[in-house]
Amino acid sequence: MAKYQADSERYTKMNYRRTGNSGLLLPELSLGLWHNFGKNDDFENSRNLLKCAFDNGITHFDLANNYGPPPGSAEKNFGKILKKNFKNYRDELIISSKAGYGMWPGPYGDWGSKKFLVSSLDQSLQRMKLDYVDIFYHHRPDYDTPLEETMGTLDLMVRQGKALYVGISNYQPERAAAAFKILKDLGTPCLIHQPRYSLFDRWIEDGLLDLLGNSGVGAICFSPLAQGMLTDKYINGLPRDSRAIKDSPFLNSTQVLEMLPKINALHKIAKSRNQTLAQMAISWILKDDRITSVLIGASKTEQILDSVKAIKNTHFSEEELTNINSVLN
Numbered sequence: 160m161a162k163y164q165a166d167s168e169r170y171t172k173m174n175y176r177r178t179g180n181s182g183l184l185l186p187e188l189s190l191g192l193w194h195n196f197g198k199n200d201d202f203e204n205s206r207n208l209l210k211c212a213f214d215n216g217i218t219h220f221d222l223a224n225n226y227g228p229p230p231g232s233a234e235k236n237f238g239k240i241l242k243k244n245f246k247n248y249r250d251e252l253i254i255s256s257k258a259g260y261g262m263w264p265g266p267y268g269d270w271g272s273k274k275f276l277v278s279s280l281d282q283s284l285q286r287m288k289l290d291y292v293d294i295f296y297h298h299r300p301d302y303d304t305p306l307e308e309t310m311g312t313l314d315l316m317v318r319q320g321k322a323l324y325v326g327i328s329n330y331q332p333e334r335a336a337a338a339f340k341i342l343k344d345l346g347t348p349c350l351i352h353q354p355r356y357s358l359f360d361r362w363i364e365d366g367l368l369d370l371l372g373n374s375g376v377g378a379i380c381f382s383p384l385a386q387g388m389l390t391d392k393y394i395n396g397l398p399r400d401s402r403a404i405k406d407s408p409f410l411n412s413t414q415v416l417e418m419l420p421k422i423n424a425l426h427k428i429a430k431s432r433n434q435t436l437a438q439m440a441i442s443w444i445l446k447d448d449r450i451t452s453v454l455i456g457a458s459k460t461e462q463i464l465d466s467v468k469a470i471k472n473t474h475f476s477e478e479e480l481t482n483i484n485s486v487l488n
């Protein structure tokens with residue numbers, strides 16, 4: 160197999176945004192490895208997804224300890240591909256991992272204790288064969304562990320050189336604000352928050368986005384396509400190779416069928432903007448400059464090629480926004 164040489168035009172194809180008040184720029188689209196990189200997925204396809212993303216200027220790959228299945232296998236596969244194909248590009252990549260969900264049995268394999276987070280990051284680094292991750296996240300809030308302990312552990316990881324920056328994910332505004340204060344006082348400001356956000360799930364408009372904007376913390380939004388529902392793929396039925404038909408515990412055909420009238424109406428608006436529905440769903444998130452990056456998933460390279468075109472039109476007229484809102488309400 161010929162050695163992978165990244166497209167020399169890659170940085171002309173993507174826009175990069177500053178992450179909050181930090182020095183770090185992230186691509187407007189980032190690629191997540193939650194699905195399609197596990198032990199049972201097609202390894203060559205996983206490799207091609209990473210190459211396609213990087214060739215299009217996507218410099219940020221997002222992982223977590225538990226991505227697979229089985230948990231850990233996405234990091235393992237990513238480590239193999241990194242070693243084989245991206246060795247010369249490590250300094251051009253932003254690689255993140257997380258811990259916060261159940262990973263191994265017993266009292267030390269879940270949530271937000273120092274014991275769990277330190278062990279989990281060490282395991283992630285081993286699986287990916289890395290000396291450090293660029294961003295390490297606490298994956299979900301833990302109300303039973305003192306926030307000082309969890310945030311103190313993130314600060315420790317940076318001081319140990321195992322993570323360059325830290326972030327939090329799935330934290331509600333009040334808990335997030337408290338976390339930002341602790342991290343700032345420790346001298347390791349929170350780089351970024353990773354919440355779910357899409358046309359179908361707008362909870363962050365209720366306080367979190369304002370907090371992030373006012374605190375100088377970046378935002379990277381996951382499931383921007385509502386796991387594929389906000390695309391053209393379900394309009395003419397349920398494709399056999401889609402997430403809703405495969406055995407994903409996170410998306411099923413009933414959910415898709417319930418949303419179909421809205422999907423069809425949004426599809427029409429996207430068409431009037433000369434966009435696919437996926438492109439419009441991503442552009443709609445990027446219209447807000449408090450958002451740093453949109454974190455997509457993909458099972459096929461064609462999906463990445465479709466989605467990256469979203470960056471070409473992130474402007475919405477008042478009429479378009481009104482029409483979108485009336486579909487959603």
Ligand SMILES: NC(=O)c1ccc[n+]([C@@H]2O[C@H](COP(=O)([O-])OP(=O)(O)OC[C@H]3O[C@@H](n4cnc5c(N)ncnc54)[C@H](OP(=O)(O)O)[C@@H]3O)[C@@H](O)[C@H]2O)c1
Nearest residue numbers: 191192193381382383384385386387390401402456458462
């Ligand atoms: N922090 C957290 O708690 C958390 C939680 C969830 C996810 N995440 C992160 O966010 C990333 C993205 O999440 P997600 O996979 O739910 O994102 P998503 O972008 O909403 O959904 C991705 C799925 O949509 C379909 N798709 C993507 N682009 C398409 C296109 N252009 N046309 C048609 N279909 C398209 C594919 O579905 P098919 O597979 O059906 O082809 C793909 O697997 C994850 O990989 C992970 O890194 C974080």
